């Protein structure tokens with residue numbers, strides 16, 4: 175890639191207007207890697223109640239085979255509130271005219287099918303919504319849900335966002351991911367075979383990974399025929415297993431120079447049709463590394479490094 179092809183550019187080209195994602199966090203949603211279905215405690219970097227007795231995010235016991243969900247009305251109300259509170263800001267600050275509802279927090283296909291259908295269809299009925307982006311794990315999406323999304327994709331812009339993080343199985347074990355890279359390959363193939371758009375997430379700086387291993391993950395991810403990609407550095411937040419390891423001196427976060435160098439090398443590897451949705455990240459509860467605190471500064475350093483390598487922005 176010699177020109178940074180952002181997701182914003184992709185959307186603008188396709189819809190001829192400013193389109194923005196509206197992030198949504200559905201109360202009551204959890205993750206099979208937290209609730210004991212796959213594992214307990216979640217990925218080492220995931221903030222959840224296992225590491226904080228005071229963590230108050232509401233959970234409910236999912237019964238994936240039941241149509242009963244006592245929280246559904248509450249979830250729909252939260253979806254509406256979050257959407258209608260966020261959209262005016264996106265219009266004001268970004269001049270957005272159309273929207274993609276982004277089911278972001280936890281595992282957004284891990285609920286009874288009827289619940290998912292009700293939430294997705296509510297979102298698609300909002301004004302000026304052109305589609306959905308659904309964040310999930312590759313071991314937590316059923317064929318029924320995929321086929322339903324394929325039907326939706328005939329009329330709407332539908333994206334499935336999978337956390338890949340690394341293609342290295344040893345790393346996936348170390349971070350308590352709960353699935354291997356083979357599972358990632360199989361699920362993404364199935365999703366692509368249905369013609370759905372796929373975005374893959376990768377994390378740089380995972381425990382024990384050298385730059386060579388990180389760049390191998392990029393190559394393996396490109397091989398999956400994805401349509402878009404998100405990169406971010408592994409940062410440490412409170413209420414995570416990683417925070418405990420960091421405080422004991424067992425984990426050293428990636429430094430900014432290595433992160434940016436790995437990112438630039440990764441972007442150079444991307445074929446022109448893969449859009450980039452994210453190049454960095456930070457958190458309000460950040461413990462380390464401190465360079466992740468200031469996103470604006472990070473972005474200008476990344477842009478400078480890309481330009482220095484001859485990549486047009």
Ligand code: SF4
Nearest residue numbers: 205207216217220280
């Ligand atoms: S898959 Fe996501 S929600 Fe689940 S434990 Fe890992 S980071 Fe947390």
